[in-house]
Amino acid sequence: MTSMPEKPSPRISEGVRDTAVQRLQEAYAEGHISHEEMDERLHRALTAKAHSELESALASLPAQDAGTTSTIAAAGGRIHRRGAWRVSRHLKVESAFGRVNLDLSQAVLEHPVVDIELQLGTGRARITVPRDATVDVEGLNTGWKDLDYKPGRHSRPGGPTIRISGVMGFGKLRIRHARRGPDTDR
CATH class of the missing domain: 1.10.8 (Helicase, Ruva Protein; domain 3)
Structure with a gap:
């Protein structure tokens, strides 16, 4: 046979x-x-x-926990993350009065999809995403100010998807794609 x-x-x-x-x-x-x-x-x-x-x-590596949620919070003042910081699968950002600046362009994105939940009162927020990222803002509720986002020209299949949801009170959210890729010297 x-x-x-x-x-x-x-x-x-x-x-x-x-x-x-x-x-x-x-x-x-x-x-x-x-x-x-x-x-x-x-x-x-x-x-x-x-x-x-x-x-x-x-083999024999510790299992990854895909369900972790990290929270960055500040009542007043600034929330600022940039460089090679690790971004969990779910990131919650809470700020009552301060400014928020999240730069994901050089961050360690361990998952193909990252969910960022914003709970912001007043103040401005800026999120810089990787050059090849796709951004989804369907779950975001903006209060008084409009969202400032123009889809990147360099988004392509295979890049990370950044889903932004939550509530923006009186502040303005600006989302931009990085001008250069993560491997390019500045």
Whole structure:
């Protein structure tokens, strides 16, 4: 009896490979694996042809918690995040009177979709998203001021999706795409 040939495994997408590399780098930064082990696992992840090979590179790493919500809050004053800061899957931003400035252009986005919930009273807010991001503002309720957002010309499939929801009271929200990609020197 002859056996049927196995179906070839589907190709590993760059997004899946990038996520695996990020998980390995985080595991190293958090002390779960040694430098030598990270190098060896990165090599396996970057050269993997099948999903099983990629999974073996991630074996024994701590599980990711996709349901975490982080909250950034200030009654008055400023909320300012920029550079290589880690953005959770769900981010809640609360400010009664201050200014909010979230720059996601160089942030570590571990998930293909990031939900940002704004609960803002007065004051201005500015969100800078990665150049290739897609922005969804359907769930946002603006009070007195209009939203200032023009979709980016460089949005493309594969970039992150940033969904912004919540309530803006008397302030103005301005959303802009980064002028340069995260790998470009400024």
